[in-house]
Amino acid sequence: MNHADVGTFLLAFASALIGAKLLGELAERFGQPAVLGELLAGVVLGPSVLGLVPLSEGVFLLSEIGVLLLLFHVGLETDLAELVRVGAPAMAVALVGMVLPFAGGWAVARAMGSENLTAVFVGASLTATSIGITARVLSELGALKTREGQIVLGAAVADDVLGLIVLAIVSRVAEGGSVDIGAAVRSGGLAIGFLIGAIAVGIPLGRLLVRAVGKAGVRGVLVSSSVSFALLAAWAAMKAESAPIIGAFAAGLALARTNRRHDIDTALQPVVDIFGPLFFVYVGAQVDVGLLNPASAANRPALWLGLALTAVGFAGKFAAGFCAWGGVRRAFIGAGMVPRGEVGLIFAAIGLATKALPEREFLAVLLAVFATTFVTPPLLKTLRPKAR
Amino acid sequence: MNHADVGTFLLAFASALIGAKLLGELAERFGQPAVLGELLAGVVLGPSVLGLVPLSEGVFLLSEIGVLLLLFHVGLETDLAELVRVGAPAMAVALVGMVLPFAGGWAVARAMGSENLTAVFVGASLTATSIGITARVLSELGALKTREGQIVLGAAVADDVLGLIVLAIVSRVAEGGSVDIGAAVRSGGLAIGFLIGAIAVGIPLGRLLVRAVGKAGVRGVLVSSSVSFALLAAWAAMKAESAPIIGAFAAGLALARTNRRHDIDTALQPVVDIFGPLFFVYVGAQVDVGLLNPASAANRPALWLGLALTAVGFAGKFAAGFCAWGGVRRAFIGAGMVPRGEVGLIFAAIGLATKALPEREFLAVLLAVFATTFVTPPLLKTLRPKAR
Numbered sequence: 212m213n214h215a216d217v218g219t220f221l222l223a224f225a226s227a228l229i230g231a232k233l234l235g236e237l238a239e240r241f242g243q244p245a246v247l248g249e250l251l252a253g254v255v256l257g258p259s260v261l262g263l264v265p266l267s268e269g270v271f272l273l274s275e276i277g278v279l280l281l282l283f284h285v286g287l288e289t290d291l292a293e294l295v296r297v298g299a300p301a302m303a304v305a306l307v308g309m310v311l312p313f314a315g316g317w318a319v320a321r322a323m324g325s326e327n328l329t330a331v332f333v334g335a336s337l338t339a340t341s342i343g344i345t346a347r348v349l350s351e352l353g354a355l356k357t358r359e360g361q362i363v364l365g366a367a368v369a370d371d372v373l374g375l376i377v378l379a380i381v382s383r384v385a386e387g388g389s390v391d392i393g394a395a396v397r398s399g400g401l402a403i404g405f406l407i408g409a410i411a412v413g414i415p416l417g418r419l420l421v422r423a424v425g426k427a428g429v430r431g432v433l434v435s436s437s438v439s440f441a442l443l444a445a446w447a448a449m450k451a452e453s454a455p456i457i458g459a460f461a462a463g464l465a466l467a468r469t470n471r472r473h474d475i476d477t478a479l480q481p482v483v484d485i486f487g488p489l490f491f492v493y494v495g496a497q498v499d500v501g502l503l504n505p506a507s508a509a510n511r512p513a514l515w516l517g518l519a520l521t522a523v524g525f526a527g528k529f530a531a532g533f534c535a536w537g538g539v540r541r542a543f544i545g546a547g548m549v550p551r552g553e554v555g556l557i558f559a560a561i562g563l564a565t566k567a568l569p570e571r572e573f574l575a576v577l578l579a580v581f582a583t584t585f586v587t588p589p590l591l592k593t594l595r596p597k598a599r
Numbered sequence: 600m601n602h603a604d605v606g607t608f609l610l611a612f613a614s615a616l617i618g619a620k621l622l623g624e625l626a627e628r629f630g631q632p633a634v635l636g637e638l639l640a641g642v643v644l645g646p647s648v649l650g651l652v653p654l655s656e657g658v659f660l661l662s663e664i665g666v667l668l669l670l671f672h673v674g675l676e677t678d679l680a681e682l683v684r685v686g687a688p689a690m691a692v693a694l695v696g697m698v699l700p701f702a703g704g705w706a707v708a709r710a711m712g713s714e715n716l717t718a719v720f721v722g723a724s725l726t727a728t729s730i731g732i733t734a735r736v737l738s739e740l741g742a743l744k745t746r747e748g749q750i751v752l753g754a755a756v757a758d759d760v761l762g763l764i765v766l767a768i769v770s771r772v773a774e775g776g777s778v779d780i781g782a783a784v785r786s787g788g789l790a791i792g793f794l795i796g797a798i799a800v801g802i803p804l805g806r807l808l809v810r811a812v813g814k815a816g817v818r819g820v821l822v823s824s825s826v827s828f829a830l831l832a833a834w835a836a837m838k839a840e841s842a843p844i845i846g847a848f849a850a851g852l853a854l855a856r857t858n859r860r861h862d863i864d865t866a867l868q869p870v871v872d873i874f875g876p877l878f879f880v881y882v883g884a885q886v887d888v889g890l891l892n893p894a895s896a897a898n899r900p901a902l903w904l905g906l907a908l909t910a911v912g913f914a915g916k917f918a919a920g921f922c923a924w925g926g927v928r929r930a931f932i933g934a935g936m937v938p939r940g941e942v943g944l945i946f947a948a949i950g951l952a953t954k955a956l957p958e959r960e961f962l963a964v965l966l967a968v969f970a971t972t973f974v975t976p977p978l979l980k981t982l983r984p985k986a987r
Contacts, residue, residue: 218837220660221667225830228823236817245817269660272608279609351818429624429633430739431872435616438873442613449606481866482873484819485826 216269223256223270224489226263230256231488244351244588246344249488251585253495264496274493277486278343278553279459283441284483285346285364286463287476288355291410294365294464297358300535301365308531308548309370309377312337315523323516325572328385332567335381336559336576337524339374341552342367342456343490344584348591349547359539359596363547366531371454372402374554378561379452385567398452405451406461409444413465416440421469434478437466454553494552498581502574513571517578524579525549525586540596550587555580604657611658612877614651618644619876632739632976634732637876639973641883652884662881665874666731666941667847671829672871673734673752674851675864676743679798682753682852685746688923689753696919696936697758697765700725703911711904713960716772720955723769724947724964725912727762729940730755730844731878732972736979737935747927747984751935754919759842760790762942766949767840773955786840793839794849797832801853804828809857822866825854842941882940886969890962901959905966912967913937913974928984938975943968 230252238248256264264270294301316334325333345367346355354360376399383391417440424436441462448458466475502510532545559576562568568576618640626636644652652658682689704722713721733755734743742748764787771779805828812824829850836846854863890898920933947964950956956964 217660217663217843218834220663221830221834221837221843224664225827225834228827228830232815232817232820232823232827236815236820239817268656272605272657272660275605275608276612427620427624429620429627431869432620432624434869435620435873435876439613439616439620442609442616446606446609446613449609455605455609478869478872481819481822482870484866485823485870488823 219265220267220269223264223267224273226256227252227270227489227492228485230264231492235488238588242592244348244592246347246351246491247585247588249491250495253492254498254500255495256492257496257498259498259500264492266493266496270489270493270496273486274490275455277488277490277493278456279441279445280438280479280483281343281347281487281490282456283438283459283463284476284479284487285350285355286460286465287467287472287479288350289361289364289464289467290356291464291468293356293361297362297365297537300537300539301362302369303534304362304366304531304544304548305369305373307534308340308366308528309338309373311527311530312524313377313527315527316520319519319523320516320572323519325569328567329569329572332381332385332558332562333520333572333576335377336555336562337520337527337551337579338377339370339551339554340367340528340548341550341554341584342371342460344494344550344552344587345547347487347491348588352591352595354543354591354595357596358537359543359547362535362539362544366544366548368406368457368460370548371457371554372406373399375402375452375454378554378558381558382561382565385562385565401451402453402457405448405453406457409447409458409461410464413444413461414468417462417465417469421466421471424471431478433471433474434482437475437479438482440466456553494581494584497556497577503578513574513578516571516575517582520575520579521582524551524583528583540594543591543594543596546587546590546594549590550584551580552584607653608655608657611652611655612661614644615640615658615661615877615880616873618652619880623876626976630980632736632980634735634739634879635973635976637879638883638976641880642886642888643883644880645884645886647886647888652880654881654884658877658881658884661874662878663843665876665878665881666844667829667833668826668867668871669731669735669875669878670844671826671847671851672864672867672875673738673743674848674853675855675860675867676738677749677752677852677855678744679852679856681744681749685750685753685925688925688927689750690757691922691924692750692754692919692932692936693757693761695922696728696754696916697726697761699915699918700912701765701915703915704908707907707911708904708960711907713957716955717957717960720769720773720946720950721908721960721964723765724943724950725908725915725939725967726765727758727939727942728755728916728936729938729942729972730759730848732882732938732940732975733935735875735879736976740979740983742931742979742983745984746925747931747935750923750927750932754932754936756794756845756848758936759845759942760794761787763790763840763842766942766946769946770949770953773950773953789839790841793836793841794845797835797846797849798852801832801849802856805850805853805857809854809859812859819866821859821862822870825863825867826870828854844941882969882972885944885965891966901962901966904959904963905970908963908967909970912939912971916971928982931979931982931984934975934978934982937978938972939968940972
């Protein structure tokens with residue numbers, strides 16, 4: 212890695228942080244969650260406008276660290292018992308919230324002239340909620356520990372796990388194979404097994420860790436051991452064909468049950484404040500502003516399809532919120548499920564690579580992923596339940 | 600960047616953190632500074648032993664973030680007025696500490712059969728002290744704010760700046776050019792001018808920043824603004840042909856003069872605890888254990904030369920400490936100047952690339968850089984002045 216690359220990286224890191232805080236502050240002054248400002252900062256700083264934050268390997272890794280630490284922190288602030296208590300409504304929200312956008316996306320794509328395989332891919336890429344966006348907005352609104360917040364979080368984790376199973380099936384189909392029920396069941400079992408196993412093993416391991424750390428005298432050992440615990444869990448999740456953020460979240464859940472929860476939480480806060488926004492800036496930086504210009508005739512087919520996909524993607528998740536029960540504010544839950552993110556982008560990238568998604572459908576999926584993401588922070592802010 | 604690369608990166612990050620804390624703790628139990636354990640953890644985890652921490656771009660960038668945050672933190676804990684007060688003895692230590700190792704390295708290389716240009720390169724690569732190692736050990740020993748600590752810090756900053764000037768001259772010579780006094784003076788003026796300018800501009804800018812941040816309501820804005828201030832200063836330093844750590848250090852010096860110094864310091868501590876050790880692990884990971892085996896005849900020429908260079912490199916810096924005055928413990932100052940690091944490794948890499956350093960001399964320089972680094976922590980611990 213040469214001198215100039217290091218310079219570019221430092222400038223990207225610095226401008227992402229500054230942009231995130233400036234536009235985050237501005238968003239708050241307009242009564243919006245700061246994360247909306249961070250996403251917009253990414254758009255402005257990204258390759259399609261100012262070009263200060265490139266989509267390079269270094270910036271990507273920073274954003275990965277950011278989202279892992281964020282989900283670890285969210286796990287640390289989550290009560291596992293409460294999450295289990297809302298398990299049934301969360302599962303209902305997750306399942307309906309996958310089926311409706313899938314069906315809607317498929318139907319819209321078919322109606323607008325896509326082939327069947329392409330339409331399947333389009334529908335699948337609308338199934339998974341972005342835990343990162345959702346968790347961050349809930350945390351900003353102080354709604355993470357409400358019953359609504361727990362249902363959204365549980366459902367988002369569930370559909371991220373389920374989304375990976377759908378991905379395994381659909382990408383096999385796209386590569387020209389047939390649907391292999393055995394492989395899908397295995398992959399699903401592995402992902403669910405990992406989550407349960409990680410929590411079951413993580414809780415005693417976390418206690419062991421905290422006890423061992425209590426005997427150590429070296430500086431900063433609690434926070435750095437906790438972070439390495441989360442990183443190892445993220446790595447293990449990838450090995451189990453699950454998503455790294457699921458591992459980091461499970462690690463947080465496990466350490467939340469130790470007596471050092473509060474100390475870890477406090478020490479982690481500035482680290483999350485620095486690295487968390489980089490993830491949202493990176494998401495924003497992936498938006499290509501040029502393709503959003505409706506004045507260019509070349510953009511219009513993708514824009515129309517994207518608009519339609521945004522509509523069904525939004526409606527499907529929002530409706531799913533009304534499957535929840537237990538005296539909760541269901542519109543808030545529906546809104547919390549709306550943002551797509553990482554998994555949708557991965558679907559789109561695989562679709563493009565395997566040619567299952569032609570250019571128009573690829574761009575439309577990207578548009579729907581970003582539109583649902585940008586619309587969620589203000590929506591959640593408006594719909595949030597009153598504090599009890 | 601594919602799936603497997605992210606997994607490798609996460610595993611490297613986690614194992615570097617765990618290894619650093621485990622061996623750091625072990626080092627402390629043996630009465631040694633933790634940083635010695637972190638360096639050894641790097642050797643064990645690096646490519647030449649376990650291979651868990653590769654010398655990849657991602658790991659390198661993490662280690663860069665680590666050393667920048669570390670130097671920023673050190674700057675934040677340094678009193679600029681005190682640093683200026685010890686300016687004269689620090690400059691004396693820096694200059695003598697460059698001349699003696701240069702002369703010694705040149706003489707040893709000539710005596711052991713190197714050509715003249717090669718010997719010049721060998722001598723030059725022994726001139727610059729590693730601020731990172733020195734600052735960390737001083738901080739661990741609680742000696743950063745002693746008069747001795749300030750002299751070492753000032754001298755290390757000075758010889759890092761001067762070392763870059765020597766680098767500019769020597770690499771021009773290595774590329775077949777002649778010594779261009781004008782260019783050397785310009786490059787020197789630029790580096791020194793940057794340091795003075797960064798502090799002069801940084802102090803009012805830092806106050807402005809702290810005042811603006813005081814009015815902002817968004818979460819974590821103080822720590823993230825401070826870090827972006829340091830990153831921008833590091834980037835500016837590179838643009839001014841200086842080293843990024845000099846910029847980060849100057850940013851720390853500037854923010855130390857604001858009324859939020861303590862808050863920034865507290866919030867930064869866990870961030871430095873997580874990322875700082877990664878730098879030392881990365882330094883250790885660059886050691887190729889295989890080349891240290893004296894049983895292999897192929898290794899012996901480089902080992903002998905390396906041993907001799909370590910001896911003159913050590914003696915030159917140690918002797919320079921005795922140029923300090925003002926009722927200080929001069930052996931401690933000399934020992935603090937001993938570790939080489941980044942700049943020495945950069946010299947070696949350029950020497951290899953331009954063929955100014957043949958294989959034997961290249962390996963010998965690496966050996967001397969690492970040997971002086973590993974010997975310093977225990978030595979400083981032994982020689983540290985009593986608390987007053």
